[in-house]
Amino acid sequence: MKKNRKYLIFVIVFLIYSIGLYKIASNPTSIISTKTNDPYLARFIENYNTLKENWYYFTSPEEVLEKATNAMTLSNDKNDLYTEYIKPEDSKEYFASMESDFVGLGIQYIKGAEYPLISRIFTGSPAQKAKLQVGDSIKSIDNKSLKGLDAEAIKDAVLGKDGQKRNLVIIRNNKEIKTTVVLKELEFSVFYEIIDNNGYLLLNEFSKTTASEVESALKEFEAKNVDKVIIDLRNNPGGYLTTLEEVADLFLPANKVILKTKDKEGNINEYKTTDDKKYDNDYVLLVNHNSASAAEAFVACLNENLNIPIYGSTTYGKGIMQDFFEYSDGGYLKYTNAEWLTPKNNAINQKGIKPTTEVKDSVIFNAMDNVYNFDKDIKYNTVSANLIAYQKALRALGYDVDRVDGYYSKKTQLELTKFKKDYGLSKEVDLSKRVQNKIVERVFIEKDKTKNDHVLNQVLK
Secondary structure, three states, X not given: OHHHHHHHHHHHHHHHHHHHHHHHHHOHHHHOXXXXXXXXXXXXXXXXXXXXXXXXXXXXXXXXXXXXXXXXXXXXXXXXXXOEEEXXXXXXXXXXXXXXEEEEOOEEXXXXXXXXXXXXXXXXXXXHHOOOOOOOEEEEEOOEEOOOOOHHHHHHHHOOOOOXXXXXXXXXXXXXXXXXXXXXEEEOOEEEEEEOOEEEEEEOOEOOOHHHHHHHHHHHHHHHOOOOEEEEOOOOOOEOHHHHHHHHHOOOOOOOEEEEEEOOOOOEXXXXXXXXXXXXXOEEEEEOOOOOOHHHHHHHHHHHHHOOOEEEOOOOOOOEEEEEEEOOXXXXXXXXXXXXXXXXXXXXXXXXXXXXXXXXXXXXXHHHHOOOOOOOOEXXXXXXXXXXXXXXXXXXXXXXXXXXXXXXXXXXXXXHHHHHHHOOXXXXXXXXXXXXXXXXXXHXXXXXXXXXXXXXXXXXX
């Protein structure tokens, strides 16, 4: 009887254990315990389990967790726009956007009314060697039309393998031109040239290749014995802290403070230069309202350590830093982890850095900030929010438009008629998508001319 009783107890225990395993296998969330010292976390787990089991509109654990994480990142009153959840399928493209080396034509472009419209051509790029120009539209690549393609499809068509030849058809001044471009590996975070024996150094961002690109430029300026070096950080959104340190090391002696960080407990950490090697010159900094984050830190670093003058307009004011937590599924949580301070302990978040000499951008540069929508034709005597951008652009191009409120007035029509006549589009009716594209094309072309850059010209004087 004792043996039978032991056997019966064993069978009962085994059955209970098996039923438990079955429930866990059929309902993985049941293994999530609500036992925790944090009552709020316990409530969250209870809510998740309850909704997963009973909620009629429950979609998937992935979607619920994504939305819950997004909700947590928005649950503050500090206007933190930078803390976010990055889905696994988006993470590769997100981090690729922080890199500046790829094989391609060496251009920047926007999606035009019909075809991609070139907005910038990088120095030494295949596009420059093939004599492509800002304002050109790319009609086709290797007989494949780019008409109406979305941004991802255009990128796939533009990129390729090192040494690969591409046959392009471009549209310039309403005419088609055929040309061949040989692709090569590019680094484009930096652009530099010599203007009237002044070194001009444009930093587009602080990517992994920026420090080596900057050093190459400084070496050339040193070899050419330029009078001064103009460092342009206008529209630079920032980038990696490690890159900021590497670039600052090129300008400052060792043991100089680059920036300071303050965490949520108030602890201060200093980042200092480590390399004695530096490039001496007469430097000038250019900034605008789109200079942000690491770009602002770099400006403050050089200004406060070397008293380098700043020209332009007040910077964006992003004085906080972010870090990343990687999930096992390849997703990321980007979160604000500290505020950064200048070497002299100045906080610039939501304030920006004021230039030592304020110089307003030309109206053509301001026209670059307009949002252009090629969605549809715009007709006379109608009101359209999309028209506002084109009215501002026409003004910037020198046309006497009477208003910029989106109403297609008689005066707007008269000035558009002049514009269409100037650029061979007189047969176009009203403000057609083709005319819209031509307006934006002319904005890019005029913006690319040094004579229209008021800030740069002020420094060159």
